[in-house]
Amino acid sequence: MLENFVVPQMQQQQCLDSIIFMQDGAPPHIGICVQQFLRQHFINDIIISRTFPSTWPSRSPDLNPCDFWLWGYLINLVHRRRLVTLADLEKNYLSACEKHLSRPITILSSTSWPQTSEFTS
Numbered sequence: 001m002l003e004n005f006v007v008p009q010m011q012q013q014q015c016l017d018s019i020i021f022m023q024d025g026a027p028p029h030i031g032i033c034v035q036q037f038l039r040q041h042f043i044n045d046i047i048i049s050r051t052f053p054s055t056w057p058s059r060s061p062d063l064n065p066c067d068f069w070l071w072g073y074l075i076n077l078v079h080r081r082r083l084v085t086l087a088d089l090e091k092n093y094l095s096a097c098e099k100h101l102s103r104p105i106t107i108l109s110s111t112s113w114p115q116t117s118e119f120t121s
Contacts, residue, residue: 002037021042022047074096
């Protein structure tokens, strides 16, 4: 996802050097291969992650609004309907973002989601 979508988008918008890259401490996000990739494309000072010099208070609601508000809000909107496929899940998240948030947001899929054909609310 980072290699094929995020970094190319940032390069296209010419903001790779000026953006602060923040991620949570989920195990897939702090793997050695991810750390190496981030170091290739970003300088350490603009990466906020528990494996880099700039750490972020993980349990701070005022500094992590996505963890403490946005995801819960979106989950409540998206899972009101029965979701059958991963494509349905992604479509519903994108639709909820477009309809309920004032700025466009791109939801990046996670390869750590369960690989199942059915999702239930």
